[in-house]
Amino acid sequence: MRHTSGHTGNRRSHHALTAVDATLCKDCGALKQKHRACSGCGKYKGIDVLAKKVKAPKKTKKEKKAATKSKPKAAKVKKVTAKK
Numbered sequence: 001m002r003h004t005s006g007h008t009g010n011r012r013s014h015h016a017l018t019a020v021d022a023t024l025c026k027d028c029g030a031l032k033q034k035h036r037a038c039s040g041c042g043k044y045k046g047i048d049v050l051a052k053k054v055k056a057p058k059k060t061k062k063e064k065k066a067a068t069k070s071k072p073k074a075a076k077v078k079k080v081t082a083k084k
């Protein structure tokens with residue numbers, strides 16, 4: 001249905017973008033968004049929250065076998081609860 005340019009203007013009155021609220025990171029000095037972790041150093045309020053976890057290299061089948069063989073069997077210890 002055709003509508004007037006006024007209707008279009010009314011609808012588009014809510015399309016304006018707002019500026020991003022940016023501050024300088026206290027740790028590295030990079031520009032960052034408020035209330036967000038720094039993309040430069042990955043810190044938020046001085047705590048490293050975006051630290052990447054480094055995975056240990058995968059063990060081969062031989063290494064896995066060797067690891068299981070060398071382990072001494074743990075002695076079974078039954079928990080004895082004291083009863084009166």
Ligand SMILES: [Zn+2]
Pocket residue numbers: 025026027028029030038039040041042043
């Ligand atoms: Zn930073």
